[in-house]
Amino acid sequence: MNKTNSDKVEMYHRINRLRLKAGLPVHGPAGVIDPKTVKKAQAHIDDKEEEYTDEVRDVLEKLSESWKAFKKDGKQNAEQWIEKIYNYSNNVKDLTSMYDHDLMTHFGLSLREFCEDIDIEREEHHVIVQAHIDVMWVTYEQQLRSDSSEKAEELKKVVAIAIDKYS
Amino acid sequence: MTEDEPQTDAETEKEPKTGAKDTSESQATSQLDLGDFKVLIVEDFPFIAALVATCLREMGVGKVVTAEHGKTALTKIQSMNQFENDNNIDVVILDWLMPEMDGRQLLKAIRTHKSDSIRFLPVIVCSAYTSETLVKESRDLGANEVVVKPISAGELARRIQYVINNPRPYVKNQSFFGPDRRRQKRPFEGKDKRVNKPQDIKNNHEQN
Numbered sequence: 001m002n003k004t005n006s007d008k009v010e011m012y013h014r015i016n017r018l019r020l021k022a023g024l025p026v027h028g029p030a031g032v033i034d035p036k037t038v039k040k041a042q043a044h045i046d047d048k049e050e051e052y053t054d055e056v057r058d059v060l061e062k063l064s065e066s067w068k069a070f071k072k073d074g075k076q077n078a079e080q081w082i083e084k085i086y087n088y089s090n091n092v093k094d095l096t097s098m099y100d101h102d103l104m105t106h107f108g109l110s111l112r113e114f115c116e117d118i119d120i121e122r123e124e125h126h127v128i129v130q131a132h133i134d135v136m137w138v139t140y141e142q143q144l145r146s147d148s149s150e151k152a153e154e155l156k157k158v159v160a161i162a163i164d165k166y167s
Numbered sequence: 168m169t170e171d172e173p174q175t176d177a178e179t180e181k182e183p184k185t186g187a188k189d190t191s192e193s194q195a196t197s198q199l200d201l202g203d204f205k206v207l208i209v210e211d212f213p214f215i216a217a218l219v220a221t222c223l224r225e226m227g228v229g230k231v232v233t234a235e236h237g238k239t240a241l242t243k244i245q246s247m248n249q250f251e252n253d254n255n256i257d258v259v260i261l262d263w264l265m266p267e268m269d270g271r272q273l274l275k276a277i278r279t280h281k282s283d284s285i286r287f288l289p290v291i292v293c294s295a296y297t298s299e300t301l302v303k304e305s306r307d308l309g310a311n312e313v314v315v316k317p318i319s320a321g322e323l324a325r326r327i328q329y330v331i332n333n334p335r336p337y338v339k340n341q342s343f344f345g346p347d348r349r350r351q352k353r354p355f356e357g358k359d360k361r362v363n364k365p366q367d368i369k370n371n372h373e374q375n
Binding site for chain 2: 051098
């Protein structure tokens with residue numbers, strides 16, 4: 001069988017520069033990051049939970065403002081606003097999942113996924129976005145954390161019904 | 168430099184920094200000194216970017232640079248890694264979902280760059296997507312490692328250690344350039360080199 005260009009495979013072996021830079025010889029036992037520093041880094045992540053409330057409020061406000069702007073602008077800049085909503089809901093999800101606020105994570109993820117397939121011209125889809133934003137604020141205001149409490153199930157149902165009915 | 172040319176003997180035999188453990192020492196694990204490392208965090212959410220940056224500094228990383236999306240990251244990479252030197256960015260921690268230029272596009276731009284100090288740059292993808300599809304997609308685009316959010320300091324440290332201790336050879340074919348997607352049992356020992364005969368590649372894999 002003739003070899004063609006598409007069959008050509010090249011393999012590059014390089015000196016391990018990172019080990020040298022980390023103060024180790026190229027070959028030798030695996031290097032580790034000082035476990036004490038890793039513990040301190042994790043403690044920093046844990047300490048930052050204090051700022052969670054302010055941070056999540058900030059993102060929810062930006063999310064709500066983007067949604068208001070979307071409704072105000074009509075078709076103009078619609079895609080740009082939806083992209084912002086997509087990114088903010090992703091931020092909500094990232095932030096809340098870090099500190100185990102499972103219910104908010106659920107809604108952040110749900111809204112982000114909905115934005116991927118949203119039809120911006122369908123009013124019904126607008127209802128679904130609004131339902132997400134409403135329950136996110138309720139979750140925030142009532143400081144609901146678990147996604148399996150009675151109240152959480154109730155809020156999840158609100159969104160599920162909106163999606164079933166209007167999508 | 169567009170090709171990975173063999174290095175000079177002087178570079179190949181560069182001595183480790185003072186105080187580093189010798190190869191002949193026992194199998195005891197050695198501590199990584201990240202004081203000379205420069206890590207670029209590409210993350211659109213300032214809270215997470217600041218959190219990761221502080222974690223890295225706690226772990227001893229000397230310099231942490233941040234970029235809010237792929238576009239600014241690419242500019243920084245191009246300016247800092249245009250030529251290979253001690254001030255290069257050493258590792259990129261890359262968020263997947265971002266406005267402007269996302270992780271997918273930036274990774275592609277890195278792996279198709281003409282400069283060696285950019286296209287061989289280790290990239291750790293950091294994503295909230297936990298699906299197998301994301302892992303496969305990021306690997307197919309040339310990611311070295313994938314970390315699933317939420318981030319923990321332990322997981323971040325493990326991935327950085329892995330990138331430092333177990334660099335995989337890079338493979339180039341018609342549709343892919345990036346770290347070999349097959350994990351190696353042993354690290355490569357020798358000078359920088361490029362092989363392109365199928366038999367050489369097979370032998371290398373068997374040896375490693």
